[in-house]
Amino acid sequence: MTIPITMAFQPIVDLAQGTIFAHEALVRGTEGQSAQWVLDQVNDDNRYSFDQTCRVKAIEMAAALGMKEKLSVNFLPNAVYQPATCIRTTLETARRTGFPISQIMFEATEAERVEDVPHLRRILTEYKRQGFTTAIDDFGAGFSGLNLLAEFQPDIVKIDMQLTRGIEADRIRRAIVGGILFACREIGITVIAEGIETAEQEQTLREMGISLMQGYRYARPAFAAMADRIDHLHPQD
Template structure:
């Protein structure tokens, strides 16, 4: 089956249908990994990461997604993430966001595809302004204007928008030039062993400078050592995510290891 065109009409689905995993063809759950302000210790967000019911990896679950179920899967992930995060008490953490990854090719018209998300948020008493949506820079975008329209609509709805894995993929600064999100997440390929690599330090310093001039917050991903964290702090990055501070966990919102 070929991928659906962004302009093709479709029937949006609601929360109840998003929970129908029999129609999806498989079931899944969510693990949550925190993002911290390492200078203050405050929790900036928890990122929802798809997992199998027996702990199977995100790669395993994403391998079950195809053109026939991509839209339903994307919608189901949003609903599952909101419901699970609310159940685990994320709203009790002051100003903490819930970060959800989305598949641009599964969003045909942003203003209609968002209905199930807003419905799930209302049912869970989850303020929409505490939702952050991430798109990975590593996914090839065949229709940049379509992606831009998604970001514009999400921004209009009051969501925080983010480019994930920045510095790793196909579009890089071109994507940033097209649309400026509120958040950039620097890929672990640039943060890994950054304390020992002056080239990476120079690149990240440049990204931080651009982000500051555009009013964008920067998150460093994949932090595993105190030395990496210290080097990134010296470059002006306070928001960090990685195994040094907490691993993704199913069934609870892990506290930070400081």
């Protein structure tokens, strides 16, 4: 079964520079259906083709929109068999559309249970070797946690919104995020905070040393387009 999809794009902002760092491609149905509606139709039979279709669609649309920042693409680790083979269509699409490989960031969600962690390590290692930026999404919400970083060090870790929401009034969340930040700084991993909705969240995370953020405070996902307005985006000292 072919699932009809398109993409919405949400920016990841760099508050230190007052710029857009990347745009994350978020799957949607072609009639505006939610990501969950789409994902509910994914099964073992169509998982691989769905994953490949999402990659191609995201790159094609980013190129058509004239995206100059990084394009962040989610992928399903359990849909990837041989990393070098599975990435072939991505490479071909990037060449065909003229979209630079150096602008593509692949996010593996930590919330998807990956039974074979060495397999995930092989995937991300191969993607790095090909010149892509690698990221772990939803970090802190999944099954592996810091153990995953012991196996593989991605370029970027995205801290899950369940840890960032309400962080300004929750010392436990601040302690957990502080621990993740310490580990990432020691290893040399860039950190992005997800789910930012309020000035208080932003200020707390800024004080903790995070400048890359994503959330409704800055822009909602734009259906088949890039956000034409980014709120609260200006350099901060």
